[in-house]
Amino acid sequence: MLSPGPIPGAMPPAVAAKLSPRLLWLAVLTLVLAAATILGALGFEHIGGYLPCHLCLMQRTPYYVGVPVAALALLAIGLAAPRPLLAALFLIFAALMLYGAGLAVFHAGVEWGFWAGPASCSPSVGVTSAADMLNQLENLHAPSCTDAALRILGLSFAGWNALVSALLVVLGLLGARIAWHGR
Numbered sequence: 001m002l003s004p005g006p007i008p009g010a011m012p013p014a015v016a017a018k019l020s021p022r023l024l025w026l027a028v029l030t031l032v033l034a035a036a037t038i039l040g041a042l043g044f045e046h047i048g049g050y051l052p053c054h055l056c057l058m059q060r061t062p063y064y065v066g067v068p069v070a071a072l073a074l075l076a077i078g079l080a081a082p083r084p085l086l087a088a089l090f091l092i093f094a095a096l097m098l099y100g101a102g103l104a105v106f107h108a109g110v111e112w113g114f115w116a117g118p119a120s121c122s123p124s125v126g127v128t129s130a131a132d133m134l135n136q137l138e139n140l141h142a143p144s145c146t147d148a149a150l151r152i153l154g155l156s157f158a159g160w161n162a163l164v165s166a167l168l169v170v171l172g173l174l175g176a177r178i179a180w181h182g183r
Contacts, residue, residue: 023086023178024077030093030171031070037164038063044157053143054120055107059161062100066168069093073175086179094172101165107158111147 041060044050052060073089109115121144155163 023175024074026171026175026178027070027074027077030090030168030175031067031074033164033171034063034067034070034093034097034168037161037168038067041157041161050157051143054118055103055110056157059100059103059107059158062096062103062165066093066096066100069096083179083182087176090172090175090179094169094176097165097168097172101162101169104158104162104165108156108162111156111158 038060041052041056041063045052069089069092073086073093076086076089106115110121
């Protein structure tokens with residue numbers, strides 16, 4: 001039986017074997033942590049009943065894109081992809097998480113009253129007439145971004161997301177470094 005030849009552009013098996021174990025564990029950790037974070041947010045919403053505000057929903061986007069990127073990095077490691085591709089996937093993931101961390105810090109600042117949030121985060125105004133009430137019912141908004149729905153150990157969901165996103169940035173950059181240099 002003929003064995004298939006090497007994949008064009010793939011690393012030689014010896015290089016892939018040296019690179020894969022460390023990077024493999026880092027990719028698994030990155031993927032599991034990112035997936036657990038977004039699944040936790042969805043769990044708090046759908047099981048716990050904590051409705052997300054506009055900024056909460058915006059903070060999910062980096063995870064919706066980042067989890068598949070982390071899965072691609074893991075797959076690329078398994079296929080012994082070239083180092084530049086692996087490094088690029090980890091850098092893309094790190095950039096997404098940096099964006100997410102920025103959103104989370106901004107949201108936490110809005111919750112603490114350090115700065116104002118976007119207009120889409122404003123709580124609804126009082127009802128002065130039946131027409132106002134009907135208008136508000138037709139234009140229901142998510143909860144206000146200024147009020148933390150829950151604080152755990154003094155941090156809101158946004159605060160915890162800022163910490164997790166920062167950790168994921170570090171893991172993404174570390175993965176890119178290991179993928180690029182092979183150490």
